[in-house]
Amino acid sequence: MAGWSRLARRSIAVVGGVAVAAGVVYKNDPQKFHADASWTSNFEPSVKWDHNWDKCEPASLVKPSKNQNSSEEKDAKDAENELKKHTATATRHLLLIRHGQYNTDGEEDSQRYLTELGRKQAEYTGQRLKDLGLSYTILLSSTMTRAKETADIIQKFFPDVPRKETDMLREGAPIPPEPPMGHWRPEKQFLQDGSRIEAAYKNLFHRADASQETDSHEIVVCHANVIRYFVCRALQFPPEAWLRIRLNHASITWITIRPSGRVSIRHLGESGFMPADKVSVV
Known part of the structure; x- marks a missing residue:
């Protein structure tokens, strides 16, 4: 053919x-x-992929021409140049890390610090990220104690990588799950947490800017509920399915965003780099 x-x-x-x-x-x-x-x-297909999910499709970023006096050939060339200016060429890789095991008996965030096992898990993850041999552009983390401590340990393997923290990535209840969970939570909590976590998703998940010349790899240390929700949203699955996914402590979820806007998962909750007796989930 x-x-x-x-x-x-x-x-x-x-x-x-x-x-x-x-x-x-x-x-x-x-x-x-x-x-x-x-x-x-x-x-x-029962559900079609939304190619402009991040509102970064090049055609949607180009202002329509209103010049009625220019030739069609000139208009076409100008439109082509404008599209090129807004077309991404690099790929973004987001490596989402769940924090290590922590003290679940703590009543306040400051008391929910990593356990000895959790700190060891974070070390395994830091070593795994280093062994991948990638060039990381940022280490971003939630401001909660267990996430910050996990990021602190990982940063020891990458002392030159810029570090940032944000409240947007704090743990929470993103959306009422389907099927429902076994314990009750007030609707207000889903409303408040959900809007914040959705804002974090929109801020973090998008194709590369057209000015980005090389592929990037970003380390994001946060929480299970946040990561599970991100996975569903990024793959355009029903977001209410987030609770059906289980993630081990300090596991790696690797999401790739192509210049075309295609999204795929390379790893989901990977923790096989840890000895079996060091793996935990709750």
Whole structure:
């Protein structure tokens, strides 16, 4: 087939009792990776991907031309140049780290410090991040004690990486889960925590700016509920599903945001770099 590479993937799906061949056809374009569905039926996905989820789709950032006197050729060239100015070329990698095990008997945040095991878990995670051999651009953390202490330990492995803290990443109840949780929480808590955590998501999750020339890797130390909610939102899953995900202490969740706006997960709650007897979840 002219202009197209070989059919890279093929599978057989059963839709309405009828076997349907499906796959993905990849277009030969040195400038842009492009994929089109190759379903042999009129299959429609139950949920379609929102390509402008971060409102950074280049076309949405270019102001429409109002010059009626210019030629169509000039308009087209100007529009192409404007699109190029707003088109990202770099990939952002967010490595979300859950804090280590902490003292759950503490009544106040200052008393909910890392346990001896939690500190060891943070060391394993810091070493794992170092072993990956990546160039990190920032170490961002929640302002809660257990997250700050975890970030402190990780920072020892990267003393030259800039460090920031933010209240937006503090633990909370992002949205009423479905199915419901086993214990009651007032609706007010979801309203207050949810708006803050959603704001944190919108602030942190977006494709790279067009001015960013190289891929970036950002370490974000925060909390299980926050990370679980971020995962659902980033993958455009129902956010109410956040409680169905379990994350071990000091685990790594690696999310990749491509210049096209495509989002994928490389690791979800990875903790296999720790000895089995050092792994904990609550």
